[in-house]
Amino acid sequence: MKLRLRIWRQPGADAKGKMVSYVIDGVSEDASFLEMLDVLNERLIADGEDPVAFDHDCREGICGACSLVIDGQPHGPQAATTTCQLHMRKYKDGDTIDIEPWRAGAFPVVKDLVVDRSAFDRIIAAGGYISAPTGTAPDAHSVPVPKADADAAFAAAACIGCGACVAACPNGSGMLFMAAKVAHLGLMPQGQPERHTRVLGMVAEHDAAGFGGCTNTGECAAACPKEIGLDVIGQLNRDFRKAAARAA
Amino acid sequence: MSEYYTDGDPVADTKAPTGPINERWERRRFTGRLVNPSNRRKLRVIVVGTGLAGASAAATLGELGYRVSNYCFQDSPRRAHSIAAQGGINAAKNYRNDGDSVYRLFYDTVKGGDFRSRESNVHRLAEISTEIIDQCVAQGVPFAREYGGLLDNRSFGGAQVSRTFYARGQTGQQLLLGAYQALERQVAAGTVELHTRHEMLELVVVDGRARGIIVRDLVTGEVTTEIADAVVLATGGYGNVFFLSTNAKGCNVTASWRAHRQGAYFANPCYTQIHPTCIPQSGDHQSKLTLMSESLRNDGRVWVPKERGDDRAPADIPEDERDYYLERRYPAFGNLVPRDIASRAAKAVCDEGRGVGPGGLGVYLDFADAIGRLGKDAVEAKYGNLFQMYERITGENPYERPMRIYPAVHYTMGGLWVDYDLQSNIPGLFVAGEANFSDHGANRLGASALMQGLSDGYFVLPNTISDYLADGPFAAVDDDHEAVAAAKAAVNDRIAFFLGNDGDRSVDSFHRELGGIMWEYCGMERTDEGLRKAIGLIRDLKAEFYKRVKVPATGAELNQQLEKAGRVADFFELGELMCIDALHRTESCGGHFRAESQTEDGEAKRDDEHFSYVAAWEFAGEEPVLHREALEFEYVKPTQRSYK
Amino acid sequence: MAVSGILMVLFLIAHMAGNLHIFEGRESMNDYAEGLRTFGEPLLPRESLLWVLRIGLIAAIGVHIASSIALTHRALHARPVRYVSRKPAKGESPHAAATMRWGAAVIVLFVIWHLLDLTFRTVNPVKEAPDAYGAVVATFAPERWPVTVFYLLALAALGFHLRHGIWSAVQTIAGPGLAWRRRWQAVALAVAVIIVAGFAIVPLAVSFGLVS
Missing domain, CATH: 3.10.20.30 (Beta-grasp domain)
Known part of the structure; x- marks a missing residue:
């Protein structure tokens, strides 16, 4: 053709x-x-x-x-x-x-068509992890994880960090990317100790990096090649509210 | 054959511990020297690559307190090709109480590698496998779980025990993201400096020690040097020498090859793994091949028409005019024969002219029986995502029309030679993950690559590198040092050559042609005659490459053609060495099949008397030097495999 | 944004309910209006309730507009170069991006006119404050149909604004899961329809002569 x-x-x-x-x-x-x-x-x-x-x-x-x-x-x-x-x-x-x-x-x-997405790496560095230095782990079976939580965490963790959510968002927000990681780690028992510091750190870095704010238009989820839904943003909002209240 | 190489002295793994095999790793950790925590911050380690091995090594070394510089050519460490691994990761947890143990995993892996790997290394890998799962779970990797909340396991790649842990079909992705997040945590902590979109183009060797690397900033084109106390290469495999493979487009051998040219031995380059279930090539535009999970063979039946040139639609070919060749030739294992056997059988029927699809390079993988037996819903529940991926790529609906599959290059077992400490023969140069040759022998079992990458990066290297670093910090080296200046000049000269060459052919056109030669003569089946021919063809094509390659634009900007030119230049030299290695190894073993060495039934025939060794090649221009490392098997006695 | 928006939604519901007094006749409507002014008398000064509402509303509007300016400002910086080609939106609130900002501008213009018309009576034929009924009937008189059309257009903008705004506020504050998000989207739609219908019925009734 x-x-x-x-x-x-x-x-x-x-x-x-x-x-x-x-x-x-x-x-x-x-x-x-x-x-x-x-x-x-x-x-x-x-x-x-x-x-x-x-x-x-x-x-x-x-x-x-x-x-x-x-x-x-x-x-x-x-x-x-x-x-x-x-x-x-x-x-x-x-x-x-x-x-x-x-x-x-x-x-x-x-x-041309190449962009610099290192801001995503900086958002992860600002809290998108569980602190588990090599060698410190207990046996894998010591903490059971309900299957539903593990499956939901996997669905959020399927994010490939491509940035389509930002590209699609009328506000240029990186909310879906950030929220996918917050949701993944927040759903796992291993992620609980850092749950509040994580969300505060990542949101601060997201805003500092120059991404826009979220107005819940849902364009991000519609563009996401891994079909990550707006519920992860809901969870981020919840976690953020609690974390901010605790920090205040 | 001696016209292609010269024989050198044998090489030995001087770090290999002795004694009972299950005590060797512990013993080595005890005999290796340590670095005082307060001294670690005075030591800098360069880690090249951010895949499973690189990211886990960089993160762990950072946690230990070393100063780490981590490089990758991608725009983010998370893009490394470990991300694409589908199936799973093995661990001898024996959570299923089905008779698994560290020893069984060790045994299976030595046997699976067709007795061409080191027993000590493989046992260590099996021991560490359990710690890897613990580590990854602690990081929040969302492995598949059962309703009770415990980890799910499956049997993979024909293993008789269920020891494979997985995260749907994206295990590599989840493991890599775990390592990536650990890495980013160290970046935030200031122990790791990350350099993305930087490509290593030369190794700096000073006074016999690996002391640094020359890198090109792929955005600005600036060429700079970084000096350190040790260099770790975790730069992956070299399957892209075939142009078409399941590797990512950026995968390349340049870091390893530059180290090889500086003196590091390259071991067993001819050991490549060909995966039988990939989506066939659709035309000349094809840029890569996509793997379909091996699990499809559990329910799909492989066939081709009995008559050559039969171009009827598959549904129009009656049952008695179909040849279910795997079931016919291997009645016991049928469609579930090992990867290498399934691959060669597909090639054989296509060579007879009975292949299907464009160019006759494909065989059918038919789910009609499975759909009839289990129902479409059950098949969809099991393989829905794979069927969708197939339909997206081919435009054909596999529920109605059999899939077309063909083998493709998937993994390379060969790589830079390393000792038990993962140190190459250049002191201070360590190699981890697919980039080294160490643990898989001549054939890698399914779900073992992820295990090895993380074993090397999280647990082996951070423990063994201290023995070397205990001698550091080493003397300062500045940019004027003659070794640095020479390495940098070599890089700049090469770049200037490509940009200045008055050529008329694109880099890709050469790469595609090189890949065609490699696939034809050094692919699934190799012969003395073919390999000799290939070496000649590669040499001619290489000469033409340097005469006619055209690289547009400048070096002071993002120039993807320039990046490719350097990589393809190194693939030419590697391709030649692969053919020489394949030519000298006149036996068949694992992924290396020499047509001259087969049983009466056409199966691979090993020659343990003459070839029970690692072939470690030293660079010496067109005539490499062969150093043999003898392999000894104290625990798992070599046997010939049979799948009849 | 979410909190100030919810306060305004609550006000709108009360306002709409109050408007419906018009169907009970001139006296009832005017008594209701007067009742708002004299609420709490003599314990509290005249118009105490109204001033509390006015101050609250002004604060909510101020916060709402300030937040929206901040968000818009961030959005402009977050996308300094616009797309050359743009496909229609596909998200769960497909018209939100377009309707929230432009709709807000329409609503702001409307509120100014609405205050001049029915609060200050600057542009209303009926100047006597106690006759709220008369003012409404006069402004939506059949021959003044463009006023009614403008009112309805503004209501449409408000409807879209509420449809997105209400569930968006819930999403921001409570972050429901998928099932509850769907329910809240339905609630938002229902509230938007009820508010728009409740407001629209008054001018339509006047314009078609059902109330005069």
Whole structure:
């Protein structure tokens, strides 16, 4: 199939960017979206042009590296699917596709479609862990965890840290990412001792990193490739309220 | 064969403890020297890589009080490819009371590795396996649990005991996130400095010791040096030498290969694991292959048409014109034969022209019987997520049409040679996880890779590295030192070469071609003739690569083509060594199948008399030097496997 | 935002209920209005209740607007470069992003007009304060239909605002799980519909001559 791509090109962090059009022919419907971009880049290299930079790694939907806003939707039109798992049979001959980077002040563009998501790492460093230095652990069976809690914790922990929630949020908030970790650790008995300091630390870092506030529009959950729901945000709100009251 | 390599002196593992096998690890921890807690903060350790081994090592060394610098080329440590491991992690907990023990896990792993691993190492791995589960649970890893709240286990990869712990199909993800969170905790505590989007391009060796690395900041292009008292490489495997593999696109051998070029031995490079159940290639655009869990073979039946070139839709092929070749050839194990056997059998029928799908490179994995027997709902409950993934990638509905599968490169058992302390032959250079060669022998069992990565990173390395660091801190080395300047100049020269080369072909086009050669001649089945041919083809292609490769843009910015160029250049040299290693090892063992060495039934035939050794290769240009480390089996006596 | 919003929702419910006195006739309506002014007399000064309500409301409005400005300010900084292409929203509150801010602007304009019309009577034909009934009938008189249309439009904006605002407040304060979140979303919708209907019925009745 033949497609017209309009891709955000930005040479560097401080440079001005713009949408640039490319026509690409002979795209296989079995190709993934990123493989389609590979084919475009091969052509650009052959023509002596700078290929389009984009983040990607595992290409099986788990590493969270790929990060394209496709026609206004993070990871494109297919629900619960990362860009790398989106395939071209979703499109038809003659389509025009707009491709942009995640847009958030806390995710500055590095080049073209590549953004800097290190703010997420800083949020985790601010409390998204359980302090269990190596070697200090008791036997794995010493603390039973109700299956329902373990399953709910797993569902929250399935977050791949891609940042689609931020890209989709009209406020540029990182609430869903942060809340997924708060919910995961808060559901496990091992996570209780640090439950309050964790949420306060992570929220402070989230706000300092320049993410927007949450207004519960739910766009994050709709865009999440791992279908993490708004209930994790509810839990964060609860934990935060209790923690703030205790700290006051 | 001697035209390809020269024989060197044998190599020995001088750190290996002796005595009863179950006391060796304890003994080594006692004989190894310690570093006083107040002295640890004077010692800097570089850890390259943030996967299971790297992140767990960096976090633990940080907790111990060392100053750690941790590097990864990805934008976040959490992206390392350990994240993609699906199945589970083994531990000899015997929670099921089904006869498991440390000794049984040790035994199974030595046997599974086809008697090409070290008994001492494997026993240590089995001992530590139980501590890993404790550690991960304490970190909040949400393992699957039963209704009573205790951990669930399953049997995996044909094991007779249920010793595999798992978190749905995302065990690697959850374990890595546990290690990543422990790492970030140390970053916040100030003991670990994290450098993301930095790629190690050279090892600095000063006075015979590994003292630092040269890195390129992938965003700014700046090339800098970091000096330390020890360097740990936890940089993963090299399956991407085949271009198409289940590895992430960024996986590469550059860190290991640069160390190899500086003198570190590379052991058993030809041991690669090919996984039988992957989604086949769909066309020339294909950039990677996706693994489908091995568990599918529990209920799916593998078949191809009896007639070659039969291009009817699978539903139109009557039962008596189908060849259920695994059930036919291996009546006892049927569709559940080990990975290497299932893979080779698929290749054999496709080579006969009976493969299905694009290019005839695929076999059917049919669930029609299972759906008829168990009902669609039961099949969906078991495999729903896998079926959905398959449909997303292929556009075909596996409930109605048999899946198409084909083997793909999945894991590499070979890697940098290390002793019992995980130290390479360069003092101060330690290697952990898939990057080393140590524990899996010629074949890795399912659910063992996660175990080894975390064992190395959480428990082995932090205990053994102190014996080396007890001699530190070592003399200061500044940027003007001749070894540093030379290493840095080499890196800059290489970058300048690629950017300045007046070529006309993309890096990927070479990588794809190299991968094709490796897959054809050094893949599932290897022959003397094929390997010789491959070495010639690789050398020719390498020469063309240096003549015609084109890298656009500059070095002072994010330049993904430049990154790839360096990695592919190293893959060329590694590919050649893999072929030489495969050529010299005229036996078949584990993942290495030499067509010349098979039983009458076409099964792999080991040659313990001549090849019961680790092949540790020393870099010496086109003619590497072979150092043999003899393997001794005091506890598990080598036997020939049979799955008839 | 959540707390001030909930206070205003409570006020709206009371206000709406009070409005319905109009169907009981001029006397009842005016007595109710007067009753609000004289509540607590002679123990308390005249209009004590009203002033408490007014101060409370002004504070709530102030906090609500200040919070919204802060959130909007953060949102603008959190996305300094806008998307070139944008698909319609798909979240659980699909119109929230659009309706909360623009709706709020409409509501603010409406409240100003509403105060000038029925509190200060600046733009109302009936200037005598005690005749609340007359003022309502006059402002929504059939020939002044654009006023009624504006009132209804503002109510629509309010309805969307409440539909999102109420459950959003619950989500922020209580953080319910999935099942309770669905219930609260239904409650929010129901409250929004009731409030909008309760307010809309008065001008419609006047405009169509059912109350005169």
